[in-house]
Amino acid sequence: MNxxxxxxxxxxxxxxxxxxxxxxxxxxxxxxxxxxxxVTLEQASRGRxxxxxxxxxxxxxxxLAAADREAALASIVPALGVExxxxxxLVVEAATENIELKKRLFEALDRAVKPGAILAxxxxxxxxxxxxxxxRRPESVVGMHFMNPVPVMKLVxxxxxxxxxxxxxxxxxxxxxxxxxTTITSKDSPGFIVNRILIxxxxxxxxxxxxxxxxxEDIDTGAKLGLNHPMGPLELADLIGLDTCLAIAxxxxxxxxxxxxxxxNVLRMHVAAGWLGRKSGRGFYDYRKG
Numbered sequence: 001m002n003x004x005x006x007x008x009x010x011x012x013x014x015x016x017x018x019x020x021x022x023x024x025x026x027x028x029x030x031x032x033x034x035x036x037x038x039v040t041l042e043q044a045s046r047g048r049x050x051x052x053x054x055x056x057x058x059x060x061x062x063x064l065a066a067a068d069r070e071a072a073l074a075s076i077v078p079a080l081g082v083e084x085x086x087x088x089x090l091v092v093e094a095a096t097e098n099i100e101l102k103k104r105l106f107e108a109l110d111r112a113v114k115p116g117a118i119l120a121x122x123x124x125x126x127x128x129x130x131x132x133x134x135x136r137r138p139e140s141v142v143g144m145h146f147m148n149p150v151p152v153m154k155l156v157x158x159x160x161x162x163x164x165x166x167x168x169x170x171x172x173x174x175x176x177x178x179x180x181x182t183t184i185t186s187k188d189s190p191g192f193i194v195n196r197i198l199i200x201x202x203x204x205x206x207x208x209x210x211x212x213x214x215x216x217e218d219i220d221t222g223a224k225l226g227l228n229h230p231m232g233p234l235e236l237a238d239l240i241g242l243d244t245c246l247a248i249a250x251x252x253x254x255x256x257x258x259x260x261x262x263x264x265n266v267l268r269m270h271v272a273a274g275w276l277g278r279k280s281g282r283g284f285y286d287y288r289k290g
Contacts, residue, residue, distance in 0.1 A: 012088030016047025020094035022150025044078035128161035138163035205233035206264035238277035
């Protein structure tokens with residue numbers, strides 16, 4: 001058994017989409033060298049370009065020095081696939097919430113990344129124990145669930161699989177704290193802590209919409225002003241991505257075996273229509289006109 005690396009200097013991120021790019025950004029701003037990988041170098045570079053635009057907005061608003069923007073961008077190197085992450089000390093997988101895809105990625109990462117490196121998943125619902133089991137380093141696999149949008153949200157949920165070693169857990173906690181995040185620790189159970197609470201809330205709002213209790217705006221305004229939530233549950237679902245919400249709801253329903261977690265049909269139909277929320281331009285709200 002290889003002991004996990006304790007000193008993390010090079011951070012790998014697999015997946016240059018919204019979540020992966022956000023993780024790469026906060027890591028670069030915290031002083032880490034970052035390898036941002038995707039299935040093509042073009043997609044990885046596009047993720048870095050998106051970070052550049054976000055950081056420039058902070059510079060324009062006077063919230064970030066131009067020199068700090070350049071330093072952060074210089075720390076992010078686009079990489080091609082898992083092979084581009086071979087020298088990383090810790091890799092965060094930030095791919096689509098699909099169990100078979102994640103299993104394949106962890107098998108590939110295990111082969112490609114140097115011995116002793118920690119393999120973390122940003123999964124919001126899938127078992128860390130299961131992902132660890134497809135590797136030859138199960139003691140070095142951990143859950144590191146960032147919240148969206150990563151640069152803004154302070155929380156990181158750390159999930160220990162059955163095999164996760166104390167050393168891996170400690171190193172991952174140290175990384176999250178250096179990223180200036182607040183951490184909570186969850187046992188490896190479907191949805192962990194945050195989504196075990198959040199997805200049933202979103203799903204119940206979907207049922208309320210489906211049953212005609214109110215329009216989407218009424219449901220969201222009720223949550224914001226009646227429950228003192230910063231966003232309504234349907235707005236939040238659009239931000240997260242309705243496909244991701246459905247995937248997590250299905251995991252909860254399947255793994256916990258309780259019908260109270262079954263996804264509302266209106267959520268399933270929106271996903272079938274390709275109305276996935278902000279990222280597709282339409283979800284419970286229409287974003288095509290800004």
